[in-house]
Every structure is written in structure tokens, then in C-alpha cells.
Amino acid sequence: MTKFIIHYGEIALKKGNRRFFVNKLIENIKLAFSDVSGVSVENLPGRLLVKTETRILDAGEILSKIPGIANFMPSFEASADMEALGKEVLKEIKNKKFGSFRISARRADKNFPLTSEDINKELGALVEEKSKAAVDLENPEFTVFVEVLRSGIFFGFEKIEGVGGLPVGASGTAVSLLSGGIDSPVASHMMMKRGCRLVFVHFHSHPYLDRSSQDKVLELMKLLDVFQRKSRLYVVAFGDIQKQIVLTVPEDYRVIVYRRLMVKIAGTIAEKEKAGALVTGENLGQVASQTMENIAVIENASGGRPIFRPLLGMDKQEIINRAKKIGTYDISILPDQDCCQLFTPKHPATRSDIQIVEKMESELDARKMIEKALAETEIKDIY
Numbered sequence: 001m002t003k004f005i006i007h008y009g010e011i012a013l014k015k016g017n018r019r020f021f022v023n024k025l026i027e028n029i030k031l032a033f034s035d036v037s038g039v040s041v042e043n044l045p046g047r048l049l050v051k052t053e054t055r056i057l058d059a060g061e062i063l064s065k066i067p068g069i070a071n072f073m074p075s076f077e078a079s080a081d082m083e084a085l086g087k088e089v090l091k092e093i094k095n096k097k098f099g100s101f102r103i104s105a106r107r108a109d110k111n112f113p114l115t116s117e118d119i120n121k122e123l124g125a126l127v128e129e130k131s132k133a134a135v136d137l138e139n140p141e142f143t144v145f146v147e148v149l150r151s152g153i154f155f156g157f158e159k160i161e162g163v164g165g166l167p168v169g170a171s172g173t174a175v176s177l178l179s180g181g182i183d184s185p186v187a188s189h190m191m192m193k194r195g196c197r198l199v200f201v202h203f204h205s206h207p208y209l210d211r212s213s214q215d216k217v218l219e220l221m222k223l224l225d226v227f228q229r230k231s232r233l234y235v236v237a238f239g240d241i242q243k244q245i246v247l248t249v250p251e252d253y254r255v256i257v258y259r260r261l262m263v264k265i266a267g268t269i270a271e272k273e274k275a276g277a278l279v280t281g282e283n284l285g286q287v288a289s290q291t292m293e294n295i296a297v298i299e300n301a302s303g304g305r306p307i308f309r310p311l312l313g314m315d316k317q318e319i320i321n322r323a324k325k326i327g328t329y330d331i332s333i334l335p336d337q338d339c340c341q342l343f344t345p346k347h348p349a350t351r352s353d354i355q356i357v358e359k360m361e362s363e364l365d366a367r368k369m370i371e372k373a374l375a376e377t378e379i380k381d382i383y
Contacts, residue, residue, distance in 0.1 A: 001038075002056050003077060004063060005147055005154050006048035009070030009164055022048075024195075025068040025167040031229045032062050044149055045108050049075075060160060065226045067193045068170075069162030073145060075154040082114065085153050086126045089144060093131065096157075098142035100134045101127060105146040112148045119146060163193055168228040171195030174308065175270040176279040177262060178202050178233070180216035180336045183281030183311055185224060185328040186319050190310040191279050192227045199232050199273045200224075201266050205239035212336035218380065219331050225382045234269050235378040238262070241369050249360050252349040255289045256357055257364075260301035265370055267303055277306045283319070284312050288348040297352045 006029075011021040026041045026048065033039040033052060042049040052059050056074050063072045078088040105119035114122065124135055127144065146155045176188045178200045188198055202217040214235060225231040241261055242254075249257050266278050282290050289298070299307055311319055323329035 004050040068167035073156040100136035101142040102140040165193035166195030173275040174277040182332040187281040203238040263301040293351040
């Protein structure tokens, strides 16, 4: 049985509603291990204990993708006394080679007779004698982490960084407009890290363009699904809407009208999914539709529903670095035919006016166009 001590960071700062966040994290851990038999999650003071029959590397890979976990430690368990702890630690390090070490003890059970410092000194003396390694408190080659709890003592040799943030679902549900590019998958990941469960929407222009963007987005959703599990993707045909906009709307305003109708369609899906917000990968000033004035005009189409733009103040290299870290970058840079490439004007307006845009939209039968697009929308679920 593999054991992990799980630490949560931000959740620990919650006061009266900490239990809600901890329970949501426990729920998400169980969901992530739902295909594995014999998994248990125990709520201990300030931490969780996960026991699983999964191999340690496989279990670690799963835990590293669960928002809300600050770090986790593959752990061994000993009885709550120093003699038993010493024997277990010496047994586990006998085949390990290191020139320097330190002991890092945390005493959560204040009834334990030794303080953290006492544990460090007593256990350190045993390890020093057995290994012949030097004690180095500042820059050791090897660290023995010890956690003294009421139920026993746990120790390990590595604390692995987790996603951090809040558990998915703790902040509600949002609809993410997911393209095949670099930005929107990163924005989606950042909102999952803030506790949002996401429903994804992708707009494509097939049959005017090929299906490559749809294939990419499906792969991106599968990758992002490991952070929340049981994801849903709405695939919306947008080419006919674009074609009608081209016939009615002046060239420089087409992109703004495209984006507004996307927001309206996503808002309708949000109502169906009981989602409280939309999420986009927009970044201030990156392209013509993302000026301050244009963002305000696009936001106006949401019907009062907030649009979260977590990338708004980031530069492109920061976004690329995050994409590489979460694993979406290599998929995002694959060539595709995104709907934004269809009927794109050479010189789009950078400072659109809401009254002008609404007048243009009044000449379109937007409601009928949206209803038709939604009726033809495909839904893809990952279970």
C-alpha cells in the first residue's frame, strides 16, 4: 500500500468554510483515482493521508495534476515513539547514498513528548552514525521529513510540488471558449486552479475550413481533463454565421461582431450548464479585438455574466512558458485552420463603438443564427 501525506496551502487560510474546501479536495482526489481499487483518503489535522494500491510513480503523476494540493510526500509510517521511528528510518535509508543530510520534523501532535527540535537532534544523531554523512541544515543532499500526528508518525524523503490553488468546483462552474491556440488552454488551466469547473466551447468553420482545429481542441481538452475529470466540450459550427456577417457587416467591424456572437452563444450554453461566468484567453493589446475599447464592447454581449480573462496582464512569453509547463504548448503550435482565419479583415477596428456595433447587429437575424448554431452543436464528453 502506497501512502502519501498531502499538504494544501491556500485552503489552510480559510476559516469558517475550510471544511467545504477540504471536502471538495477529498472528492476530487477520489474522482482522480476512480479507476483504481483500494483508495482511501483520511482527513488529518492540516493535511490529508492518501492510501492507494497504485504504483508510487503513477499515483504521484495523478496527485501532481489535482488543483488544491500544494505538495505531497510519498510516506512511510512508524509507531508514535522515537525508537520505532529510528528503526524505520534507518531501514529505509540503508541503500541510499548521500554526503550530507538534515532532519525536518513537524510536530502536529503537541502531546508527543519531544519537540520538533528534539526530534531533529535525536533522529539526526542516529542517521549520522549509520550513514557517516555530515549534517547540513542549509544545503543538504538528502532530507528526512518527519510529521508527528496523533495517529502515528509519517516520514519521507521528498516533497513534490502540486498544482496549488483551490480544488476544482469550489468556485463554481464556468464556460471556457477553447481555441486551438496557445492562450485559451493556459487561461482554462489558470481558472481550474482557482477552483472553477470548466465546460469547454469550441467554434469552428467547417466545411469552409478543414477539421484540424476540432481535432486539436479535442486533444487539448483530454489533456486539460486530468486537472478536473469528466469534462464536456461543445463543438459549435460558426462558418455560416461568419458568412452572413461578411454579407452584412463592414469589414473593419466583423471580428468584433464575430466575438460578440461567440459570447452570446457561450452565454446560452452557460445557462444550460448553470455556469456563472465565461473564460477567454484574451490578452490586453495582443490583437486588434483585444484593445480596451473592443474588450468592453465584447463584454457587453455577455448579458451581465462576467468574463474572466486570467491572461489579461501577461506577456506572450509568460503564456508560452505556462503552456509548456502544463503540456499544452506542443499541441497548440500544430498547424490548423482556426475559425478566426476565415473572412478575417486586413485592418480591423481597434476602437469600436457599442452603438455602431449594435446597429449593425440589428440588421442581422442574430437570434435565428444563434438558435441554428446551437441546434447543430455537437457535445463530446470525457468520462
